[in-house]
Amino acid sequence: MKEKKVFDAITDVRQEYIEEAATTPLKRQSIAWKKWTAIAACAVLMLGLGSVALLQNMLPLGGNSGAGGSGHGEGSIFMSYAGPLFPLTLAQADHDISATRNIAYDFALANEDDLRVWGSEVEDSYTLYNDSAVEKTVTAIYPFASSFQDLEKLMPTVTVGGQEIVPSLYAGGYSGGFAGAMGEEQGSLNPARLDSWEGYKALLQDGSYQAGAFAKYPVLNVPVTVYTFTDFEAPTEEYPAATQAISFTIDPNKTTILSYGFNGGEIGENGFRRYSYFVPDNIRRETETKVLIVIGDDIGEYTLQGYKNGACEDGNGLEGVSTTVIRSEEVLSDVLGLLVADFFRMYGEDNSLTVSQEMFSGAVSEFMLAYGLLSDSGPDRYQWGRMDDMISEAFSFDRVMYLSFEVTIPAGEAVTVKADMHKQPSFDFTCTGSDNVGVQGYDMVTRLGSNLTLRELTAELINTELIEIVRQNYGFDLTNGIDRVTLDPTTEHYYFEIRTVDRNEP
Secondary structure, three states: OHHHHHHHOOOOHHHHHOOOOOEEOOOOEOOOOOOOOOOOOOOOOOOOOOEEOOOOOOOOOOOOOOOOOOOOOOOOOOOEOOOOEOOOEEOOOOOOEEEEEEEEEEOOOOOOOOOOOOOEEEEEEEEEEEOOOOOEEEEEEEEEEEOOOOHHHHOOEEEEOOEEOOOEEEEOOOOOOOOOOOOHHHHHHOOOOOOOHHHHHHHHOOOHHHHHHOOOEEOOOOEEEEEEEEEEEOOOOOOOOOEEEEEEEOOOOOEEEEEEOOOEEEEEHHHEEEEEEEOOOOOOOOOOOEEEEEEEOOOOOOEEEEEOOOOOOOOOEOOOOEEEEEEEEEEHHHHHHHHHHHHHHHHOHHHOOOOOHHHHHHHHHHHHHHHOOOOOOOOHHHOOOEHHHHHHHHHHOOEEEEEEEEEEEOOOOEEEEEEEEEEOOEEOOHHHOOOOOOEEEEEEEOOOOOOOEEEEEEEEEEOOOOEEEEEEOOOOEHHHOEOEEEEOOOOOEEEEEEEEOOOOOO
16 A cells, blocks of 8 residues: 555654664652543544545543453453552662561542442552661662553552652553554554553563663654644634645655644655644634644645635635744754643643653653654554654553652661552443443552562451452452451462442442
């Protein structure tokens, strides 16, 4: 296919343009967390005569939504998997430091208006023992499953010796597959699909993922030519979907195009390109930042044309559509920072950032190098160069986050470290009619990614009046009052699944 040939011709952009030696330590983040609104976005790519158009499909925001996973081993295979509870570890293994761990799941209603329990408040508590004759200060690392989108509600609160601290945050890279969204051939991008605890095991067991999370983010020191569109005019009262399009011809062997704020695009023969957007009307919730980024040879002459709607074809032209186009020469990392700022401004509540712009820009840069047009290879879904897609999906994809903090333990003594958090359940969607509809799954791993020696591992359930256990390997027996159990630290995975009871039911 022609579009395949076009994209094959530009997949070596990374090697030609990226100065990989230029890096900066942006992953460390100590912050106060603020609330985010949910994002719902889709990419609309319009068809044109004589062109090859590719329909963009964006994954829903907020994590895994495909059905099931393979090799789960124990417990149910849930359509939406929330990830396991991970163990504390140390940045450097220390045989003089050992620990006991107790996990408490609290199933009290979130507030007095709730009828049913959804999710659990979790206290993951450790007592760290220093068995040496000297005081030791160690760097502790606490992993948790989340996304940038869900950080505000899922990030644990950490206390050391009873005092709340502000740890540093590090974000692991995206590590899921693309099978199901773009076809099975995309599933080979990464063997770790985060739809089961085994997926996380494959991701974390060799230590490279955690090491990558603490590495420096890349800086995209790529010279680019930027075309910014402003001063929009169109008869939107009569034509609410009035569209502006820019068309030009490139040599795809020498030029790569990235876009932001555009709704449609076409690829024609002989290097023809057309990018289009609905003219902002102050009604449609859509960014007014419209940018084309050119990597390599510039685009040269271009044509601007207005259309009555998104169908950019002969006979559908519209007079009175205009824009001002500003050309500038920039560095890609600087432009990315501006686009990320616009993304947060559009979708962040009160124009606030959940994490610093620098940190998130670094995560997007990392994602672009792995899967976008700057990668040696990547899925077709990113080959249109839509920065909107890459930014929003880097924001919503599931990953492992890490909280890092220091703990000082006197010689021969012990210090308590606690991580308190809300843990979302794994579940099946109601509309599927699955036998597991209404079942909530919770699981944890005892040793995965951890170098701590556990002396003892226990777990307990609190406020269980509105739940019943349907499957487990913990050994709880709520009917007979057994809500606290001692576990085997050498068993690598524990799980339990519950149904909830309506508090108004007799």
